[in-house]
Amino acid sequence: MSKRPLTHEPLVLVGPTAPAPKAVRLAVASRFPGVRLVSISLALYASNPRAPLRIVLCPAGRSVGEDLDFLREARRTILWPAPAAEIWSAIAGLRGSHDAPPAAASVASRTRGSQSALLLEGDVTLDRARRAALSGAPRDWIVERIQRVRIAAKGLDELRRVGIRWAALEPVEIVALAASTALLAARHRWVRLLPPNVTVWPLTSRPESRVTRPE
Numbered sequence: 001m002s003k004r005p006l007t008h009e010p011l012v013l014v015g016p017t018a019p020a021p022k023a024v025r026l027a028v029a030s031r032f033p034g035v036r037l038v039s040i041s042l043a044l045y046a047s048n049p050r051a052p053l054r055i056v057l058c059p060a061g062r063s064v065g066e067d068l069d070f071l072r073e074a075r076r077t078i079l080w081p082a083p084a085a086e087i088w089s090a091i092a093g094l095r096g097s098h099d100a101p102p103a104a105a106s107v108a109s110r111t112r113g114s115q116s117a118l119l120l121e122g123d124v125t126l127d128r129a130r131r132a133a134l135s136g137a138p139r140d141w142i143v144e145r146i147q148r149v150r151i152a153a154k155g156l157d158e159l160r161r162v163g164i165r166w167a168a169l170e171p172v173e174i175v176a177l178a179a180s181t182a183l184l185a186a187r188h189r190w191v192r193l194l195p196p197n198v199t200v201w202p203l204t205s206r207p208e209s210r211v212t213r214p215e
Contacts, residue, residue: 010036011175014045014078015058016070023203024058024178031201042070046077049147054173057194061180061203068190075193076156079174083142083167087117091142091169117142117167124148126155129164139163145170176201 011032013020019039028037038052045051057074059067082088117140118132124143129151132141143149145168151159176199183190184202 009052009054010038012045012052012055013037013039013058013178014042014055014074015039016060016066017041018044020058020178021061023061024056027178027201027203028056028176042074042077045147047147047150049145051147053145053170054175056175056201057177059177059179059183061183064182064186064189067180067183068186071190071193073153076153078146078172079194080143080146080166080168080171082171083117083140083169084115087115087142088169091119115140122148123150126151126158129155129159133159133162133164140165140167142167142169144168146172174198178203 011028013024013028015021015024018041019025025037025039029035039058040048040051045055057071059070061067083091116138118137119142120128120132121144129141139162141164143166146166149156149166174195177194178201180203184200187200
């Protein structure tokens with residue numbers, strides 16, 4: 001993931017509900033003094049087309065089970081990868097953009113390789129998605145950003161069952177996961193839900209740690 005400066009836009013604290021717990025807000029504020037913090041629920045973040053793309057994931061910390069459910073829902077609804085670098089560059093050329101692909105696109109190219117994909121610009125409704133799925137189009141679909149997809153969880157599940165895989169030209173960037181002690185102890189249950197080497201902020205201690213995927 002790219003590590004862009006956080007001084008010119010708010011940092012979004014995304015949790016099951018808003019506002020984020022006080023412990024989370026204090027932990028984030030201590031690491032980014034002067035940066036405006038915005039708390040928002042996962043559902044509202046997924047539907048806000050103007051939402052900043054850099055976020056801190058903030059599970060509520062009441063129970064490991066609830067926190068795992070939150071991370072699974074985040075993975076399903078907002079944590080979509082960038083397309084492979086070759087596809088990203090081809091789309092950028094068609095749109096007249098000269099920006100370099102995000103670092104996440106380079107990772108995607110190493111893990112999935114070159115492939116055909118369907119670009120869906122603008123808002124994507126369930127009716128539009130169903131028509132595209134029936135048209136014989138590629139099963140790798142690329143949207144501008146996750147907030148342009150106006151499809152409820154049930155519809156996303158329906159599309160996944162027919163093989164649809166989503167990517168975003170402007171993927172969400174996880175600055176960190178704010179985790180309780182209990183959630184940290186259960187990292188083997190959620191590590192594959194998040195990008196590799198995501199930064200973790202323990203809420204009971206100051207030092208940062210890094211999540212690594214098990215071999």
